[in-house]
Amino acid sequence: MGVRYTLVEQNTTDLPVVAASTYNRGFNIPGGAVDEIIIRFQCTLNAAGNIAADFSNMINSLRLILNGETVFDFQAGYTDNANDAPGIAGYLMNSMGRGRSVEVNSGTATRTAFLRVPVGRNLAAGISRMEYTLSYAALTGAGGAPTANSIEWWVRYNPAMQNTTTVGAATTFNYSATTQLVSVKVPQNVPGTLAGILIQNDRANDTDITDVRIVSQSDFSLDVAYWRALNGDLYNGIEFMDPATADGLEFAQSVAGVIFLPLFNLSLADDLRLQVTAASARTLSVTPVIVAPISGKPQPAQVQTLAVPTNVSTSILDDSKAEV
Numbered sequence: 001m002g003v004r005y006t007l008v009e010q011n012t013t014d015l016p017v018v019a020a021s022t023y024n025r026g027f028n029i030p031g032g033a034v035d036e037i038i039i040r041f042q043c044t045l046n047a048a049g050n051i052a053a054d055f056s057n058m059i060n061s062l063r064l065i066l067n068g069e070t071v072f073d074f075q076a077g078y079t080d081n082a083n084d085a086p087g088i089a090g091y092l093m094n095s096m097g098r099g100r101s102v103e104v105n106s107g108t109a110t111r112t113a114f115l116r117v118p119v120g121r122n123l124a125a126g127i128s129r130m131e132y133t134l135s136y137a138a139l140t141g142a143g144g145a146p147t148a149n150s151i152e153w154w155v156r157y158n159p160a161m162q163n164t165t166t167v168g169a170a171t172t173f174n175y176s177a178t179t180q181l182v183s184v185k186v187p188q189n190v191p192g193t194l195a196g197i198l199i200q201n202d203r204a205n206d207t208d209i210t211d212v213r214i215v216s217q218s219d220f221s222l223d224v225a226y227w228r229a230l231n232g233d234l235y236n237g238i239e240f241m242d243p244a245t246a247d248g249l250e251f252a253q254s255v256a257g258v259i260f261l262p263l264f265n266l267s268l269a270d271d272l273r274l275q276v277t278a279a280s281a282r283t284l285s286v287t288p289v290i291v292a293p294i295s296g297k298p299q300p301a302q303v304q305t306l307a308v309p310t311n312v313s314t315s316i317l318d319d320s321k322a323e324v
Contacts, residue, residue, distance in 0.1 A: 002158070002304020005038075006030060009153040014134060015043050016051070016058050016081075017145040022135035027153070029130055031123040035158035035310055037064060037072075037130075038116050042150040045109040047143025052082045054240040055113035056090030056101050058136045064117065065131040071119050072167045077200030077257065077285055079137035085204075086240035086255050092198050093117070094239065095231070095260040096165070096289060097315030103241035105248055110148075113241075116156075118312050120164035120294055160307040162314075163291045166190050170200075170285040175209070175278045179221075184272040184286045192292030193265035194272060195313050201257030202283045208257065209284065213275035216266065221275055227259050232319040262320045265291065265313055289316075 006029070014023040041055060051058060060079045064072040076088045090101035093115055103113040130153075139145070171184045184197065201208050211221035228234045236251040266272070274286070291313050 002160070002306070003035075003308050004157040006155045006157065007152060008130070008155050011151060012149045014151045015041065015146060015149040016136040016139055018139050020060070020136065020138040022133065024131070024133050026129060026131040028127045029123070029155055031125045031128050032157045033159045033161060034066070034119050034121045034123055035156045035161040036116050036118050038114065038154040038156060040150075040152040040154070041111070041113045042148070043111050043146035044148040045111065045143060045146050047109075050081065050139040050143055050146065051111065052243060053080065053084060054087045054090055054242070055103050055111055056087030056093070056115070056240075057081060057083045059087065059089040060135040060137050061133065062089065063133040064119075066119065066121055067123065067128050070169075071121065071165075072117055073169045074167060074287065075170055075285065077202050078204055080204065081137055081139055083204065084242060084244065086238050086252055088200060088255060088258050089115070090240060091238060091255045091258060092167075092260065092287070095196065095198070095316065095319065096312050098239075098319070102249070105241050105243075105246065107246045111146075118165040118310070120161050120310075120312075122294065158308055158310060160309045161294060162309050162311040164192065164294050165312045166192070166290040168288045168290060170287040172283060172285045173276075174281075174283050175276055176281045177279055179211075179275060179277040182274040182276050182284075182286065184274060184288065186268055186272060186288050186290065190290050190292075192290045193267060194263045195265055195289045195291045195316050196260055196262045197272065197289065198287040199259050199261065200285045200287070204256040206254065206256045208280045208282050209276060209278050211277035212259070212261065214261065214263065215273040215275055217263070221277060224259055227261060228254055230320060231260055231262055233260075237319060262316050264317065
């Protein structure tokens with residue numbers, strides 16, 4: 001069997017409101033080769049200024065748990081509903097493969113956004129369970145909460161998926177205006193290798209952290225611009241939706257205070273050690289992206305003649321300029 005899309009949950013409540021909000025929900029899903037979880041957000045703003053930014057700027061945290069296993073655990077270093085720039089959640093998603101975070105540029109107060117979360121899990125036949133925690137930043141403006149809300153959760157089944165993907169809990173570190181060693185803890189119960197890490201500052205400031213060295217992969221520190229040249233960001237590699245600009249997505253070279261570092265499937269034999277140089281005293285967080293090989297199990301159905309191999313490691317490598 002090939003790719004199959006299944007709608008597993010839909011409601012009208014789990015969208016942003018005026019105040020910061022958090023939603024917890026669980027639902028059953030059919031077993032099978034779960035390639036990715038697709039979330040579709042839809043709402044109509046009562047005041048267009050309520051979200052004057054790419055929708056992913058609103059996502060403060062997102063945690064997905066499949067059958068008791070945490071497969072995705074994201075916490076934003078900062079959120080801002082008026083950030084005329086890429087959102088951190090969207091940047092992380094698209095660093096794992098272009099098009100994982102996109103939004104319709106409608107030129108109106110109606111907003112439609114998508115997140116495609118890579119999972120890569122073979123779930124046993126029968127009924128499985130997914131739990132999620134989703135939190136949003138607060139809105140601004142006098143228009144009140146959005147209306148015509150709808151959030152949909154879809155599962156894409158794909159027996160040609162090539163690896164599992166786990167976004168683990170972040171390691172936080174209080175840094176100072178010096179060069180310091182940061183030891184990043186990685187989940188001990190998750191097999192695989194490190195495809196990359198997301199480093200976040202706690203504010204939209206690009207001058208706090210100046211240099212980062214992966215101790216096991218470099219003899220020297222590389223400044224943030226150097227890393228953005230290596231991971232593909234400087235090649236206008238970041239796309240986002242600007243509500244103030246009609247017709248399509250905008251391009252950017254950076255997300256302030258945030259950088260994704262490709263690690264080319266670094267071994268998990270030990271903690272990841274970073275050497276971080278900073279010009280001020282703040283708090284950073286490091287979120288690991290872990291991948292492992294997998295074989296999908298087809299389900300009986302109409303036969304698809306073209307396989308769709310998905311591989312987050314390859315997607316990260318494609319965006320990096322290391323293979324040019």
